[in-house]
Amino acid sequence: MHQPAITGTGVFTPSQVITNAELVTAFNAHADLYNIENADEISAGRLEAKGHSSAEFILAASGIEQRHVLDKSGVLDPAVMHPWLRERTYDEPSQMAEMAVDACRQALAMAGKTAADVGAVICAASNHERAYPAIAIEIQDLLGIQGFAFDMNVACSSATFGIQAAADMIRSGSINSALVVSPEICSAHLEWRDRDCHFIFGDVCTAILIERADDANGAHFLIRSTRCATQFSNNIRNNNGFLRRTRKGQMADRRDMQFMQNGRRVFKEVLPLVSNHIADHLAAENLSPDALKRLWLHQANKTMNDYIGKKTLGRDPEPGEQPNILQDYANTSSAGSIIAFSKYSNDLQPGDIGLICSFGAGYSVGSVIVERA
Numbered sequence: 001m002h003q004p005a006i007t008g009t010g011v012f013t014p015s016q017v018i019t020n021a022e023l024v025t026a027f028n029a030h031a032d033l034y035n036i037e038n039a040d041e042i043s044a045g046r047l048e049a050k051g052h053s054s055a056e057f058i059l060a061a062s063g064i065e066q067r068h069v070l071d072k073s074g075v076l077d078p079a080v081m082h083p084w085l086r087e088r089t090y091d092e093p094s095q096m097a098e099m100a101v102d103a104c105r106q107a108l109a110m111a112g113k114t115a116a117d118v119g120a121v122i123c124a125a126s127n128h129e130r131a132y133p134a135i136a137i138e139i140q141d142l143l144g145i146q147g148f149a150f151d152m153n154v155a156c157s158s159a160t161f162g163i164q165a166a167a168d169m170i171r172s173g174s175i176n177s178a179l180v181v182s183p184e185i186c187s188a189h190l191e192w193r194d195r196d197c198h199f200i201f202g203d204v205c206t207a208i209l210i211e212r213a214d215d216a217n218g219a220h221f222l223i224r225s226t227r228c229a230t231q232f233s234n235n236i237r238n239n240n241g242f243l244r245r246t247r248k249g250q251m252a253d254r255r256d257m258q259f260m261q262n263g264r265r266v267f268k269e270v271l272p273l274v275s276n277h278i279a280d281h282l283a284a285e286n287l288s289p290d291a292l293k294r295l296w297l298h299q300a301n302k303t304m305n306d307y308i309g310k311k312t313l314g315r316d317p318e319p320g321e322q323p324n325i326l327q328d329y330a331n332t333s334s335a336g337s338i339i340a341f342s343k344y345s346n347d348l349q350p351g352d353i354g355l356i357c358s359f360g361a362g363y364s365v366g367s368v369i370v371e372r373a
């Protein structure tokens with residue numbers, strides 16, 4: 001059995017930023033327009049008027065201050081309320097592949113490796129912009145990587161599930177190394193016209209290079225152990241897909257074709273699921289919570305992370321022990337915990353242990369225990 005290690009990480013961050021204030025101004029203008037256009041239906045009681053959003057609510061409920069997006073012009077246009085993403089020709093990289101290539105190159109550079117050193121590409125993300133050919137194979141082609149590539153989707157837990165898949169293949173010897181890349185174009189499937197969720201997501205792409213520890217050129221993290229779990233729930237759901245045209249009325253502009261969630265229930269149900277999952281994972285590895293120098297948690301909600309950090313450690317986390325990036329990026333689905341890991345892991349010392357944990361739709365939870373080599 002070979003020891004897998006994380007030897008490089010990369011984060012592609014879109015240059016465009018939407019602050020809460022900008023978002024709320026656009027949403028409120030949209031709500032006013034909607035209420036005027038539907039005044040008769042609303043006064044007859046057949047439609048509910050849209051209420052205003054508020055930057056104070058967003059910060060208090062989520063901890064989010066801004067988000068990076070691929071296109072803010074469409075999102076902030078009250079008559080559009082979704083990003084405009086240019087259609088690509090077949091000769092151009094697709095949107096996700098373009099983001100992925102940037103993040104992968106950063107991960108390779110950090111590890112001091114080239115495409116020739118990589119045996120597989122796993123594109124692990126919440127939503128893929130097409131059914132086939134796999135985005136991962138396009139990324140593999142653009143980078144000039146041999147071997148194989150495939151797409152996978154476990155929503156917010158895609159990256160940690162991808163790390164487990166890659167680590168297991170490296171342990172068994174079927175590959176020597178893999179890039180696990182998570183291009184998240186959340187802005188394209190978020191419902192920006194719904195104030196309950198319009199503030200939640202942003203766009204980003206993360207990449208992780210996993211190799212045999214023996215092949216590492218520089219500082220790296222040993223992957224000591226991984227654990228994945230799922231439990232079916234409809235509380236986070238998106239009904240869009242290629243069966244849409246086969247069902248009457250589904251080609252209409254329907255709410256269920258974008259991200260939907262019952263946020264309160266998710267909050268209540270996912271917290272014990274994640275806390276127990278982490279406790280069980282640590283126990284199975286004979287690690288006490290005191291052994292953890294750092295927690296890199298999924299970045300959905302600050303209160304959620306405060307709760308999980310406290311439950312895991314049995315005390316309030318010290319500053320820096322459980323770094324959040326959601327104030328700057330919002331929820332970036334599977335990429336969130338990897339951004340936190342990428343930005344806040346370099347200072348750990350040899351022998352220090354940390355835990356990456358993601359959770360979300362499915363429900364799904366994935367945890368990775370790493371040790372600085």
Ligand code: CO8
Binds near residue numbers: 061362
């Ligand atoms: N401005 C002002 N008021 C608002 C707003 C707003 N924007 N939104 C809601 N309100 C109102 C509500 O109407 C409600 O009013 P009332 O009490 O009169 O009914 C009140 O404020 C309170 O609303 P909530 O109960 O909804 O507020 P919460 O305190 O529960 O906060 C959150 C809402 C932030 C959504 C919170 O519930 C939460 O974070 N839940 C967990 C969410 C989560 O972790 N989800 C995981 C999703 S990520 C995932 O799995 C990946 C999916 C794939 C990616 C998809 C990409 C698009």
